[in-house]
Amino acid sequence: MSLLKIDTLSLSIAETPVLRDVSLSVEPGEIVALTGESGSGKSMTALALMQLLPDRSQTSGMIELDGVSILDQSEAQMCSIRGKSIGMVFQEPMTALNPVKTIGDQVMETVLIHQEMAPAQAKTHARNLLNHVGLPEDRFPLSRYPHELSGGQRQRVVIAMAIALRPKLLIADEPTTALDVTTQAQILRLLKSLVQEFDMGLVMITHDLAVVAEMADRIVVMRQGEVVETGPTKHLLANMQHPYTRMLFDASRHQVDLPPVPPPEPLLEVRNVVRDYRLPRTRLFHHPGHHRAVDNVSFTLQRGERLGLVGESGCGKSTLTRAILGLEEVQGGEILLNGSPVYSGTKPDLSVRRKMQVVFQDPFGSFNPRHRVDRLITEPFHLLETKPTGSERSDRIAEMLTAVGLSPDDATKYIHQFSGGQRQRIAIARALIIRPELILFDEAVSALDVSVRAQILDLLADLCQAYDLTYLFISHDLSVVRSVTDRVLVMKGGQIVEQGETETVFSNPSHSYTKSLIAAAPVLPDPDSLRRSIEHV
Amino acid sequence: MLRYSLKRLFSLMISLAVASLVIFSVVEIAPGDPASYMLGVNAQPDTVAALRAELGLDVSRPERYLSWVAGMLQGDFGTSYTYRTPVAEMVKDRLWVSLPLALYALTLSTLIAFPAGIFAASRRGKTGDVVVMGSTQLGIAIPNFWFAMILVLIFAINLRWFSAGGFVGWENGIWAGLHSLTLPAIALALPQASILARVMRSSLLDILGEDFMRTARAKGLTRKQALWRHGLRNALIPVLTIIGLQFSFLLAGSIIIEQVFYLPGLGRLVFQAISARDLIVVESVVMLLVFAVIVVNFVVDLAYAVVDPRLRTRT
Numbered sequence: 001m002s003l004l005k006i007d008t009l010s011l012s013i014a015e016t017p018v019l020r021d022v023s024l025s026v027e028p029g030e031i032v033a034l035t036g037e038s039g040s041g042k043s044m045t046a047l048a049l050m051q052l053l054p055d056r057s058q059t060s061g062m063i064e065l066d067g068v069s070i071l072d073q074s075e076a077q078m079c080s081i082r083g084k085s086i087g088m089v090f091q092e093p094m095t096a097l098n099p100v101k102t103i104g105d106q107v108m109e110t111v112l113i114h115q116e117m118a119p120a121q122a123k124t125h126a127r128n129l130l131n132h133v134g135l136p137e138d139r140f141p142l143s144r145y146p147h148e149l150s151g152g153q154r155q156r157v158v159i160a161m162a163i164a165l166r167p168k169l170l171i172a173d174e175p176t177t178a179l180d181v182t183t184q185a186q187i188l189r190l191l192k193s194l195v196q197e198f199d200m201g202l203v204m205i206t207h208d209l210a211v212v213a214e215m216a217d218r219i220v221v222m223r224q225g226e227v228v229e230t231g232p233t234k235h236l237l238a239n240m241q242h243p244y245t246r247m248l249f250d251a252s253r254h255q256v257d258l259p260p261v262p263p264p265e266p267l268l269e270v271r272n273v274v275r276d277y278r279l280p281r282t283r284l285f286h287h288p289g290h291h292r293a294v295d296n297v298s299f300t301l302q303r304g305e306r307l308g309l310v311g312e313s314g315c316g317k318s319t320l321t322r323a324i325l326g327l328e329e330v331q332g333g334e335i336l337l338n339g340s341p342v343y344s345g346t347k348p349d350l351s352v353r354r355k356m357q358v359v360f361q362d363p364f365g366s367f368n369p370r371h372r373v374d375r376l377i378t379e380p381f382h383l384l385e386t387k388p389t390g391s392e393r394s395d396r397i398a399e400m401l402t403a404v405g406l407s408p409d410d411a412t413k414y415i416h417q418f419s420g421g422q423r424q425r426i427a428i429a430r431a432l433i434i435r436p437e438l439i440l441f442d443e444a445v446s447a448l449d450v451s452v453r454a455q456i457l458d459l460l461a462d463l464c465q466a467y468d469l470t471y472l473f474i475s476h477d478l479s480v481v482r483s484v485t486d487r488v489l490v491m492k493g494g495q496i497v498e499q500g501e502t503e504t505v506f507s508n509p510s511h512s513y514t515k516s517l518i519a520a521a522p523v524l525p526d527p528d529s530l531r532r533s534i535e536h537v
Numbered sequence: 538m539l540r541y542s543l544k545r546l547f548s549l550m551i552s553l554a555v556a557s558l559v560i561f562s563v564v565e566i567a568p569g570d571p572a573s574y575m576l577g578v579n580a581q582p583d584t585v586a587a588l589r590a591e592l593g594l595d596v597s598r599p600e601r602y603l604s605w606v607a608g609m610l611q612g613d614f615g616t617s618y619t620y621r622t623p624v625a626e627m628v629k630d631r632l633w634v635s636l637p638l639a640l641y642a643l644t645l646s647t648l649i650a651f652p653a654g655i656f657a658a659s660r661r662g663k664t665g666d667v668v669v670m671g672s673t674q675l676g677i678a679i680p681n682f683w684f685a686m687i688l689v690l691i692f693a694i695n696l697r698w699f700s701a702g703g704f705v706g707w708e709n710g711i712w713a714g715l716h717s718l719t720l721p722a723i724a725l726a727l728p729q730a731s732i733l734a735r736v737m738r739s740s741l742l743d744i745l746g747e748d749f750m751r752t753a754r755a756k757g758l759t760r761k762q763a764l765w766r767h768g769l770r771n772a773l774i775p776v777l778t779i780i781g782l783q784f785s786f787l788l789a790g791s792i793i794i795e796q797v798f799y800l801p802g803l804g805r806l807v808f809q810a811i812s813a814r815d816l817i818v819v820e821s822v823v824m825l826l827v828f829a830v831i832v833v834n835f836v837v838d839l840a841y842a843v844v845d846p847r848l849r850t851r852t
Binding site for chain 2: 050052075076079080081082083084087088090092095096097098099100101109110113114145147158161162
């Protein structure tokens with residue numbers, strides 16, 4: 001008998017159907033991945049398992065955990081199931097823990113709330129659990145608060161809470177999406193070993209097919225609240241039946257064709273740049289310390305070249321981006337665009353600034369919601385000496401919207417009327433409208449679904465053809481950087497540890513850090529070789 | 538935590554020093570001579586000269602400032618010109634009414650607001666929430682002097698449970714004192730409780746939407762357990778801010794209620810001193826109130842750090 005059996009589960013929230021006839025099962029010790037794009041219903045399936053659905057939810061069908069019908073349980077009965085029989089790990093480790101309670105208290109709480117142990121015993125148990133998930137006592141005493149830990153460490157605490165009572169089923173909802181690749185690899189390894197050790201069933205929800213391919217025993221592909229395809233991982237990846245599965249898979253491995261790089265002619269020169277942040281004074285009348293976020297960084301970006309910048313969070317890539325944009329003063333070195341400094345005296349030089357534009361990560365937060373699209377994308381006009389007006393202005397708006405694949409009629413709409421991918425197109429239009437010589441993409445496709453991401457990357461390649469773009473592409477996602485850049489810089493601890501032709505760096509990294517980054521990043525297997533390996537068996 | 542407290546204490550000292558300078562300067566800079574201002578236009582030149590000497594206006598300004606500050610540090614606030622009694626004694630008597638009244642009102646307001654806010658938040662959108670929020674709307678809208686008069690009509694005149702005004706003094710025992718402060722405290726507490734309940738509710742609702750509340754539920758806590766164990770302490774920060782502001786206001790701002798109930802409090806003292814142009818009393822009482830506000834803020838700062846561990850390490 002299966003550990004978990006979901007049969008024709010349907011869910012509607014406030015009369016809107018969210019899940020339709022979802023069926024799946026999980027065996028003890030098995031890792032089942034729920035995958036699909038945003039809105040596919042994968043997280044709602046998890047919340048339905050926990051019965052933590054929003055108000056006005058209506059469920060039908062059957063969920064059976066170890067012979068117990070979840071949908072027939074009262075709220076009080078569910079409280080004794082949650083945390084004890086089902087553990088759950090969430091996406092955002094930074095906010096999933098209560099900031100005002102110690103990690104020890106929070107891990108102990110799972111045990112105490114189910115009255116499984118006396119307080120003293122629970123404390124020892126919490127200590128053992130934290131040791132078990134890789135938080136040893138000498139560095140992580142129970143009295144630590146969440147804000148004293150990094151994202152990966154917090155996720156370990158959340159995992160310790162979830163497995164405290166050895167639940168039969170563990171649900172992990174995008175457990176590593178917010179983490180760096182090397183941390184992601186560690187957390188995935190931890191989850192995998194816990195599943196084997198405790199013989200738990202793991203339902204893992206993730207949009208990342210590469211993670212799925214490495215982790216899961218079985219895959220359930222969902223789209224718009226329905227299961228479109230399911231099967232053992234290798235088998236499913238080797239013989240994808242449903243077109244949606246194939247589309248997801250292709251989009252994840254999407255490669256774009258960039259036009260050739262013109263002969264070298266320096267556009268952006270970064271020479272020995274240093275950026276220090278002042279730390280708060282530790283003692284009155286003492287000199288405050290400094291944190292060196294960017295440490296003696298030099299590189300040259302040639303006109304027409306697509307340069308990538310990769311590194312993990314805190315490596316200084318965002319600080320460097322701000323310095324290049326002239327948003328902050330640097331403490332050493334110089335940044336030249338076309339031979340003139342971006343920052344002169346105490347403020348950025350406008351005549352240089354108008355040659356650069358930026359596209360940010362968050363397609364939802366980087367627009368003023370009360371302005372119409374025409375006003376939003378003409379924002380960079382303030383950098384120009386003479387602002388286009390009248391028909392010239394509307395012509396340029398229309399041209400840009402068309403160039404990014406939208407319609408000129410969209411100019412009068414508000415930003416909430418667009419999807420995430422469309423918003424990112426608008427952000428690109430906004431960057432392009434003053435025909436900058438350099439565009440910075442700061443994690444510009446990281447928040448997008450794979451299919452949308454593939455479209456935006458194609459758009460970038462097209463724009464490179466049409467407008468001879470030069471860009472600096474900043475991202476933590478190695479596979480994306482590999483596909484859209486000619487050359488790549490690897491940054492760590494404020495320094496550039498390796499740079500070179502993108503293909504060379506990825507296929508033959510020389511620095512140990514680059515090697516570990518590439519080794520940690522999950523890769524999608526090639527369907528053909530998978531098929532061959534299955535036939536051989 | 539100790540370093541945080543010392544830092545706060547240091548900034549408290551600075552605030553006090555700056556405040557004393559500002560208050561002193563305002564009185565000094567005010568056009569005309571303080572002595573002739575206090576005595577009015579029809580004063581005799583020799584009376585003005587006598588007052589000038591009494592106020593010490595014949596020495597230099599820095600000297601005057603220093604002796605004023607030094608006096609206050611020793612508890613000597615000067616002598617009231619109108620009452621001819623030491624200001625310190627007058628203030629002390631009034632403070633024994635105003636301070637307990639403020640604390641009484643604040644306690645009542647907190648006792649009403651916390652349960653009301655928590656109740657409303659836990660029943661968001663349901664009848665209970667609507668009723669509580671409607672009543673707080675009313676509580677904010679009703680002017681408290683009018684509410685005070687209604688209280689007097691019902692509880693003092695009709696039911697005769699309380700006296701209609703005046704203060705019996707603490708020498709008749711704590712209960713008698715509290716008894717005569719009850720109606721004014723209720724009148725003061727009503728609008729404060731209404732505001733506090735609304736802050737409590739919205740703060741809790743913000744917290745209820747946080748990720749860690751979902752984590753708590755996933756551990757097996759009931760809605761109620763999650764609210765009490767994880768919600769309340771996190772919701773407390775904005776509430777503490779409001780409580781601090783309310784206490785400062787109650788200490789000096791109860792002048793109308795003091796008038797309605799004939800209470801010999803600080804508010805009335807300031808009002809009388811201003812009408813009588815008794816600058817010495819005004820200056821001292823204002824300094825005292827500033828002191829009270831700054832100390833309350835200091836206490837609130839410490840309370841923040843107790844509630845939120847992140848503040849203890851952050852500077």
